[in-house]
Amino acid sequence: MTTDFAYIKTIQQRIANNNDMKAYEALYKLLFPSLFRFSFSFVKSHEAAEEIVSDTFIKVWQQAAQLNHIHNLKAYLFTLTKNLSINYVTRCDKHILYTIDDFTYDHSITWQHPEDIFISGEAIRKINQAIHSLPSQCRIIFQLVKLEGLTYQEAADVLGLSLPTVRNQVTIGMKKLLQSLPAFQFTVPV
Structure with a gap:
């Protein structure tokens, strides 16, 4: 969010x-x-x-x-x-x-907008499961940036990590999520 x-x-x-x-x-x-x-x-x-x-x-x-x-x-x-x-x-x-690997930041996805109600409970469960399956550091960084809305620099500052580490971990997280959620693959419109 x-x-x-x-x-x-x-x-x-x-x-x-x-x-x-x-x-x-x-x-x-x-x-x-x-x-x-x-x-x-x-x-x-x-x-x-x-x-x-x-x-x-x-x-x-x-x-x-x-x-x-x-x-x-x-x-x-x-x-x-x-x-x-x-x-x-x-x-x-x-x-x-x-170390940061010892912590698990568990964030349940919640939907705030009316169009979000069309996403089934099963889809939400799969997304949460995919996020939870990320390596711990990657999961914490991904959740702070993608779900909580912090910038890469803010997440780096909060966690005491370098900016390139945060960028790399978000990229890794996105790739792993896209691989584990093939039904949610998006194509870029032409």
């Missing part, structure tokens, strides 16, 4: 300039599900992920005056959520080292 950058920017300005609680609630409702799934991929606990995302939004409220200095609030929130999630995992188990 791609979130409108301009809409988030408007909410961000309302929070920063006016301490607008309704704008804060709108931001929370808009991004909580995505941030929760992202945190859950690290902590593997619904309660911990919920608490981490709540802490993320508390930090946003506490730093409301500085929000005007953040160019992309959505990418900032994903980065903050990642850092809080890794801190939680580190506190819980100080003896195990984690």
Whole structure:
């Protein structure tokens, strides 16, 4: 799901300039599900992920005056959520080292537009299954870029990876998805 950058920017300005609680609630409702799934991929606990995302939004409220200095609030929130999630995992188990391959970002595809209702439940299941079958790093990057709408650079920043790595992983993900979903092959119109 791609979130409108301009809409988030408007909410961000309302929070920063006016301490607008309704704008804060709108931001929370808009991004909580995505941030929760992202945190859950690290902590593997619904309660911990919920608490981490709540802490993320508390930090946003506490730093409301500085929000005007953040160019992309959505990418900032994903980065903050990642850092809080890794801190939680580190506190819980100080003896195990984690890499990005240890995390699985599980994102269920949801459809927001009326024309999407024509896609059958079976098709949605196959798409989710194909995404889940991607290698872990590729899956996380693919989901952040293609499903959450982050740019390649934003995903690279959030995950601490290079831009070429993100580009390559998205390309690999697209190729593997197209290979595993032959019924969804698209042709370019002439």
